[in-house]
Amino acid sequence: MDRFIIHGGQRLEGEIAIGGAKNAGLKLMVAGLLTSERLVLSNVPQIADIATMKDLLVQHGIAVDPVDGSTRTLSIGGDIASVEAPYDIVSKMRASILVLGPLLARAHEARVSLPGGCAIGTRPVDMHLKGLEALGADIRLEGGYINASAPGGLKGDRIVLPFASVGATENLVMAATLARGRTEIINAAREPEIGDLVVCLNAMGARITGAGTGTLVIDGVDALHGAHHRIMADRIECGTYACAAGITGGDLRLVGGRISDLGAVVRALEEAGVEVIGEEDAIRVRRTGPLRGIDIMTEPYPGFPTDMQAQFMALLSVAEGASMITETIFENRFMHVPELSRMGARINVHGSSAIIRGVRKLSGAPVMATDLRASFSLILAALVAEGETVLSRIYHLDRGYEGVDSKLAAVGARIERVGD
Numbered sequence: 360m361d362r363f364i365i366h367g368g369q370r371l372e373g374e375i376a377i378g379g380a381k382n383a384g385l386k387l388m389v390a391g392l393l394t395s396e397r398l399v400l401s402n403v404p405q406i407a408d409i410a411t412m413k414d415l416l417v418q419h420g421i422a423v424d425p426v427d428g429s430t431r432t433l434s435i436g437g438d439i440a441s442v443e444a445p446y447d448i449v450s451k452m453r454a455s456i457l458v459l460g461p462l463l464a465r466a467h468e469a470r471v472s473l474p475g476g477c478a479i480g481t482r483p484v485d486m487h488l489k490g491l492e493a494l495g496a497d498i499r500l501e502g503g504y505i506n507a508s509a510p511g512g513l514k515g516d517r518i519v520l521p522f523a524s525v526g527a528t529e530n531l532v533m534a535a536t537l538a539r540g541r542t543e544i545i546n547a548a549r550e551p552e553i554g555d556l557v558v559c560l561n562a563m564g565a566r567i568t569g570a571g572t573g574t575l576v577i578d579g580v581d582a583l584h585g586a587h588h589r590i591m592a593d594r595i596e597c598g599t600y601a602c603a604a605g606i607t608g609g610d611l612r613l614v615g616g617r618i619s620d621l622g623a624v625v626r627a628l629e630e631a632g633v634e635v636i637g638e639e640d641a642i643r644v645r646r647t648g649p650l651r652g653i654d655i656m657t658e659p660y661p662g663f664p665t666d667m668q669a670q671f672m673a674l675l676s677v678a679e680g681a682s683m684i685t686e687t688i689f690e691n692r693f694m695h696v697p698e699l700s701r702m703g704a705r706i707n708v709h710g711s712s713a714i715i716r717g718v719r720k721l722s723g724a725p726v727m728a729t730d731l732r733a734s735f736s737l738i739l740a741a742l743v744a745e746g747e748t749v750l751s752r753i754y755h756l757d758r759g760y761e762g763v764d765s766k767l768a769a770v771g772a773r774i775e776r777v778g779d
């Protein structure tokens with residue numbers, strides 16, 4: 360298993376290219392299930408989750424072909440040969456559950472493994488299932504699988520989500536594109552990745568309005584057709600490297616990053632003493648003064664994203680004064696705390712809140728990645744720690760960050776990937 364060896368103390372300066380968004384790209388690939396024509400996606404990030412999604416689509420009989428020899432552009436489409444999403448793929452990547460709605464919509468049946476919990480929480484899928492039932496699906500849980508069918512096709516309805524779930528909104532919006540009549544999703548999630556999905560679905564012939572608001576209205580159509588779509592820039596990758604500039608007192612241009620997608624992250628950076636400047640097709644992030652402690656609460660978009668919580672925990676570990684971070688989205692998303700503490704951070708967790716008392720310095724240590732964002736928080740801490748940090752289990756990072764070592768090394772970090 361590969362590890363990162365990081366020597367702290369370097370100020371980061373230069374440019375980092377922000378790639379296509381994992382959390383948009385995965386759902387956009389799934390949208391390829393909705394048409395027999397080709398959906399061509401560009402700006403595809405080269406990360407493990409995208410490769411897993413390719414395996415899943417291929418298992419359904421859908422072709423996923425590189426365009427002009429490059430896997431940065433994928434041509435997706437074909438006839439559905441199997442409606443089963445097996446346990447070995449779904450257990451690797453929870454976003455696999457998103458094939459359920461599209462399979463039901465196009466093939467009128469689906470057999471999808473239940474994803475189960477993961478390191479950050481139990482993550483049930485009850486809202487996905489109830490919403491699909493409202494659209495007329497018959498759903499039975501058997502042997503760890505969701506067996507779903509809608510022999511006469513899905514039928515539009517009004518669905519009120521009890522919580523603005525990103526995945527449930529995406530599953531239902533995709534299912535509703537091919538349902539008969541009108542579907543309304545009330546309390547829909549407003550994350551920019553859903554907006555990106557809606558743009559693509561509409562380019563494929565869907566009729567969806569309300570993206571970015573809490574109500575999505577979908578008028579079903581008989582069939583979707585092929586389209587070309589460029590995957591939006593990854594706002595979480597962008598926010599993560601913004602934290603790298605902030606924690607090292609550096610100056611980074613994050614090329615391709617969009618300030619409007621960062622929302623509450625910009626405010627939090629500024630309050631903490633990090634300057635954020637929007638440029639044409641880039642965001643410049645720099646810090647010249649001290650880092651200041653702040654309070655953060657994670658919330659659905661446009662609130663502060665849970666996917667940036669761990670990175671801010673690292674940043675605030677070396678800020679002046681105390682900070683409080685409250686995690687409201689996932690019940691177990693503080694696994695980075697014991698690892699950051701091993702590097703000298705002073706953090707106490709009380710239920711869903713963590714109190715962080717800033718320290719003057721962190722020290723390098725052997726630490727372990729536990730999930731995707733937690734892993735990056737340890738890299739951020741390592742960038743300013745005295746001495747050497749060895750980060751193991753970096754397969755978590757490979758799920759969602761492309762070329763972490765090369766991107767960081769190019770702006771001055773001392774980071775090296777080593778195998779066993």
Ligand SMILES: CC(=O)N[C@H]1[C@@H](OP(=O)(O)OP(=O)(O)OC[C@H]2O[C@@H](n3ccc(=O)[nH]c3=O)[C@H](O)[C@@H]2O)O[C@H](CO)[C@@H](O)[C@@H]1O
Pocket residue numbers: 382383385453454480481482483484485486487488522523524525526527664665666688689690
């Ligand atoms: C691949 C992808 O895009 N993942 C993102 C997506 O995950 P995901 O789509 O899984 O997140 P959700 O918004 O659905 O989950 C939010 C909360 O709702 C709960 N819930 C969700 C569905 C359901 O049927 N029942 C239920 O109780 C979850 O357990 C969690 O506590 O949004 C999260 C919240 O912004 C991000 O952290 C993830 O990075």
Ligand SMILES: C=C(OP(=O)(O)O)C(=O)O
Pocket residue numbers: 382452453454477666731732759
């Ligand atoms: C939690 C995340 O992803 P997933 O929903 O795929 O686990 C994430 O991207 O931080």
